[in-house]
Amino acid sequence: MATERVVIVGAGHAGFQLGASLRQGGFDGAIVLLSDEPVLPYQRPPLSKDYLDGKIGLDLLLMRPEAFYRDHRIDYLPGAPAAEIDRAARQLRLASGERLGYDHLVLATGARNRVPPLPGIELDGVSYLRNLAETDELRERLAAAEHIVVIGAGFIGLEFAAIARGKGKPVRILELTDRVMGRVVCP
Numbered sequence: 001m002a003t004e005r006v007v008i009v010g011a012g013h014a015g016f017q018l019g020a021s022l023r024q025g026g027f028d029g030a031i032v033l034l035s036d037e038p039v040l041p042y043q044r045p046p047l048s049k050d051y052l053d054g055k056i057g058l059d060l061l062l063m064r065p066e067a068f069y070r071d072h073r074i075d076y077l078p079g080a081p082a083a084e085i086d087r088a089a090r091q092l093r094l095a096s097g098e099r100l101g102y103d104h105l106v107l108a109t110g111a112r113n114r115v116p117p118l119p120g121i122e123l124d125g126v127s128y129l130r131n132l133a134e135t136d137e138l139r140e141r142l143a144a145a146e147h148i149v150v151i152g153a154g155f156i157g158l159e160f161a162a163i164a165r166g167k168g169k170p171v172r173i174l175e176l177t178d179r180v181m182g183r184v185v186c187p
Helices: 013-024 066-071 132-144 155-165
Strands: 005-010 030-034 074-077 082-086 091-094 100-101 104-107 149-153 173-176
Touching: 005 013, 013 030, 013 074, 082 100, 132 155, 149 155, 155 173
Parallel strands: 005 030, 005 104, 030 074, 149 173
Antiparallel strands: 082 091, 091 100
């Protein structure tokens, strides 16, 4: 097994846990963990709560400190988005042009925001909350915002609305389904 190489695209919960579990399970080959973000793997659920509210910093979001990856021989490549898979050659091309060979390729890229087809959705002042950079930007905008409209009454939208209301901001929530949390809980 020592000559095998596993390349994991995506350093969210699933990608991180796979790398850690492979080592814990005795896999001795190379493990490469790729992220399109420039930071160590971190927990996303607190982004819309304590991190957005400024109660915790990045250090408390991290899955593990940098030493963990070195000690467990996980080659972590931050800011290295995948661009193309060549299945025949068993290679992954990164956005930088670099090519990585693999024996096993895992796509653990996670979810993306649902962007509703609404006029003006691309205008300045429209923000998203999915990753660290977006949350940092949103935190800055929130401080200066006078009126806030949240599109989506799921967990993240409601958590953001609660933080904004806690800061004294007027909030209006718009939901595409017929009820709050319509896509995440049964009626």
